[in-house]
Structure formats: structure tokens, C-alpha cells
Amino acid sequence: MATKAEWAERVGRWERSGQSAEKFARHEGYKPKQLYSRRWKLRSDGAPPPSSTEAPHFLPVHVVTDASPVAPEPVAHEPSARGARKNAASMSMRA
Numbered sequence: 001m002a003t004k005a006e007w008a009e010r011v012g013r014w015e016r017s018g019q020s021a022e023k024f025a026r027h028e029g030y031k032p033k034q035l036y037s038r039r040w041k042l043r044s045d046g047a048p049p050p051s052s053t054e055a056p057h058f059l060p061v062h063v064v065t066d067a068s069p070v071a072p073e074p075v076a077h078e079p080s081a082r083g084a085r086k087n088a089a090s091m092s093m094r095a
Contacts, residue, residue: 004045007038015039 002010014024014035021032 004042008042011035011039011042 010028014021017024019027021035025032025035
């Protein structure tokens, strides 16, 4: 049976992996429900979530100061052509 420290390490590896509980647990040989249960238990006991040893990944941002937002042009709604066809068809049948 795994100790609290071993489960803390497992849960930490799962969270850092980015995998679903199902995929990670299947690969490690235990049930996904165990991961969720142990994570909840560790956090309810006051254990902080494990921190990643990797630096966070940031995306580059390019700030454009002179661009003004462009509002979309209003869409003109035309009468439905479907009703016109129906009326035309019924008129031709009467003739």
C-alpha cells in the first residue's frame, strides 16, 4: 500500500503530465478514481498543490497602440424570398 508521500508524488506527476486521469492511471496501473480521491484527500489535509519544476510557458505578445477597433458594418435584412416563391407558386396554380 502506498504512503501519503508516494500518493502526493503520483498526484503531482499526474497534474504536471497534462494527461487525463484515465490515461495517466491506466499507464501507471491504477484506477482514475484513486487519483481524484487521493488529490482531494491531500488537499483537504492542507497539502498545497504540487508546483511544477518547469518554468511556465508564455506566448509572445505584440502591443499595437495606433490601431482603432473596427466595428462591423450592419447587415441589411431583406424580406425572405421563400414566402415570395410560395405566393408565386400558389398564384400560378390558380391561373
